[in-house]
Amino acid sequence: MKIKLLCCIALLFAFTFAISPAQAQQHRAHHAARAAANSSSVYPMHEGFVDAHGVMIYYMTIGRGAPLFIAHGGPGASHDYFLPYLLPLARHNQLVFIDERGSGRSQQLSDPSGYTVENMVEDVEDVRTALNLGKITLLGHSYGGVLAQAYALKYQKNLTHLILCSTFPSTKQMNEVFVRMKEKMSPDLRAKIDAMEKDGLFGHGPAYRQGRYTDDYMIAAWGEGYFPYIYQNHPDPNYDPIAQGNTAWTLYREMWGSDGEFVIDGNLKSVEYVDQLPTIHVPTLILVGDHDECDPSLSKEMHQKISGSRLVVLPKSGHMTFVDQTDLFIGSVDSFLHPGS
Numbered sequence: 001m002k003i004k005l006l007c008c009i010a011l012l013f014a015f016t017f018a019i020s021p022a023q024a025q026q027h028r029a030h031h032a033a034r035a036a037a038n039s040s041s042v043y044p045m046h047e048g049f050v051d052a053h054g055v056m057i058y059y060m061t062i063g064r065g066a067p068l069f070i071a072h073g074g075p076g077a078s079h080d081y082f083l084p085y086l087l088p089l090a091r092h093n094q095l096v097f098i099d100e101r102g103s104g105r106s107q108q109l110s111d112p113s114g115y116t117v118e119n120m121v122e123d124v125e126d127v128r129t130a131l132n133l134g135k136i137t138l139l140g141h142s143y144g145g146v147l148a149q150a151y152a153l154k155y156q157k158n159l160t161h162l163i164l165c166s167t168f169p170s171t172k173q174m175n176e177v178f179v180r181m182k183e184k185m186s187p188d189l190r191a192k193i194d195a196m197e198k199d200g201l202f203g204h205g206p207a208y209r210q211g212r213y214t215d216d217y218m219i220a221a222w223g224e225g226y227f228p229y230i231y232q233n234h235p236d237p238n239y240d241p242i243a244q245g246n247t248a249w250t251l252y253r254e255m256w257g258s259d260g261e262f263v264i265d266g267n268l269k270s271v272e273y274v275d276q277l278p279t280i281h282v283p284t285l286i287l288v289g290d291h292d293e294c295d296p297s298l299s300k301e302m303h304q305k306i307s308g309s310r311l312v313v314l315p316k317s318g319h320m321t322f323v324d325q326t327d328l329f330i331g332s333v334d335s336f337l338h339p340g341s
Contacts, residue, residue: 043090049106052126055114058105059127060097063090066160067133068337070097071124073142075115075255075268076248078104082141085322088330092338093137098127100147102251112254116267121151128158137337139163142294142319143255149273152280161337162284166319168298169273169305171264177295178262185225193220197260202253212249218242221261229293233316233324277305284309285336289317289324310336 047060060079068089072079079097089095099106100120109115124147128136137160140148145167152162168174182190196217203210213221222230223241231239257266284306288299290313303311312332317324334341 050127050130052123055101056107057123057127058099062095065093067096067136068093069136069138071140071144071147073144075143076103076252085326103248112250115251115254117150120147121154124151125155135160137161141165142167146271153276156282159282162282165287166292166294166321168294169302171269171271175263182262189224212245215242218245230318230320231324232291232318236323280306286311287321289314289321291318293319
């Protein structure tokens, strides 16, 4: 009797939950639709290294779509300072971040003479090729914008768009901006900075501190001197001028120089692109803050030289435009790359 009862219950369940082939197909379609909806809100991330002619270059990709290749500043910083601010761009493009040679997670060189704009151009090209990206949009911020200009001047055929953010086309002109910046400082701050620069900025203190600026100089230069040109609308509450010293110093001294923040006298002295800018014909967006360290006059000149380019001056913004005006920055880039969307 007990066995018969169990059999009846089993038959009842089988009858109750039996579905037709049409219902089964509808069920599968429903689950497929749910999976597709869920996957559209998931943005994949991949990372690795590309061997760029003997130098291991770190890369990280986020999202899907046409590649938006992003070059960081410094020189000697890393891609990290872009995050999380640029993440919304991954909704429409695959973001491709790198750490430039000698920076971040990428390989450091035993011979610092290998740290040049020209070599970093080839690193960008090697990463583009190794990842099979095809044509790319290249966005460069600060020194990364210098790198982006140099890449465009050599490999324009590999670009769909160019985005130049808070950057400069001429070291001579940038050094003139620094002169004016110093002139606007209070006399006490300018005297303090001049005295430390005259005394030499390296080799002070215990051995572990001798390869970088002194803390006093970082505070004076990056904290008091630069700060009004870095942030305006939304200063990063975690900004620490001493923490800014966590950079690739050997690279920095090779490229920027060893005589302080207010003069570029390393190998970046060779950067003079103004006369070549008219040869750039890809669609170009130029972004700059109205209080930018890289004075807006430099971006206005780039805009005049690059035919058909678009210039956006972000209000109440310093050098870190994507921090000061995140929504305006993201909106400007998205509308440039995806008009009408």
